């Protein structure tokens with residue numbers, strides 16, 4: 001198998017307090033160096049200037065190889081360096097140290113609308129992207145109908161992209177990136193912007209592309225999508241990685257990296273991070289706080305939010321995730337339905353015995369306004385274990401929300 005991407009000793013250092021490439025000179029210099037590096041040596045990307053005093057290493061001494069046709073998931077905690085890596089590969093930013101060799105044409109879908117010119121129409125942008133990827137007009141023509149069909153924005157093709165909603169931009173952006181026959185397809189979290197049906201369609205298309213020999217690099221926090229799409233995975237944490245491993249192993253590494261304070265069945269808001277809406281989440285069994293619950297008895301999740309900050313119309317969502325960060329089930333209620341206790345609004349949920357199979361779990365909790373704006377989102381908190389003591393293993397439910405009704409209830 002030939003190599004698609006070869007990365008050696010790659011580091012990226014940001015100067016804190018400095019907005020990168022925000023002057024014309026800086027933009028010009030980056031663009032010049034990027035173009036020069038492309039022209040000079042088979043897509044070799046050259047490093048930028050030296051380290052400054054107040055610096056943050058977004059990537060530190062990264063070495064890895066991606067073979068042609070591999071599907072690699074890049075996962076890890078917020079700020080781990082995932083987007084920075086993809087931006088360097090897509091030549092949006094330059095490395096501080098090390099080299100990246102890219103063999104083949106890259107199409108990337110990073111931030112919403114990246115690669116689109118806002119004043120140009122959807123149609124013009126499709127051709128512009130094709131040209132940037134080195135395709136002829138007739139090559140783009142051949143794919144044009146498929147792009148439009150996939151994106152579902154046919155009615156707006158002659159409207160400037162600046163008038164598109166973020167969802168429409170993602171749809172067209174993905175359709176263009178996936179259909180312009182790149183050798184390497186890079187997709188960042190951005191798909192989360194689209195609706196679920198479209199996300200599934202994109203994952204299907206990426207799967208198809210991977211099968212036809214394209215190299216796919218995929219960044220996501222959704223472990224379910226990652227494990228469906230990718231064979232290989234790499235955890236990036238504080239700019240470092242322990243290497244490329246089978247995707248299931250990478251997901252386990254990632255799950256194990258959650259701070260230990262989040263693994264003891266209890267979340268208490270950190271007073272240093274005020275104002276926090278969620279004040280406390282706790283796992284209880286037989287009236288006691290637990291980090292391990294037994295599967296032969298029901299257990300409860302108690303959630304408390306601060307009444308002073310929450311609105312009665314806010315909606316609370318709680319999701320139980322397994323060790324692979326896959327959602328096992330979610331439940332929601334209005335703050336108004338919670339019980340008022342002093343300055344808190346509290347609600348308890350009971351999860352029936354033998355519902356969760358033995359293993360490690362954690363909670364995600366969100367509070368959303370009526371208009372679905374996220375007021376607070378907590379991920380991977382309150383880690384707990386379910387220990388198997390029940391003789392029966394009948395209730396081995398997984399993942400399917402609709403199947404699990406009746407297995408838990410608000411109290």
Ligand SMILES: Nc1ncnc2c1ncn2[C@@H]1O[C@H](COP(=O)(O)OP(=O)(O)OP(=O)(O)O)[C@@H](O)[C@H]1O
Pocket residue numbers: 014015016018020056057058076077078079080081082083084085
């Ligand atoms: N332009 C920038 N200037 C300064 N620091 C930056 C810049 N871009 C990223 N960083 C910092 O570099 C680190 C890595 O960021 P990056 O966006 O690559 O992480 P990530 O893994 O993609 O995170 P997330 O999962 O939240 O998207 C973070 O600490 C971030 O604050």
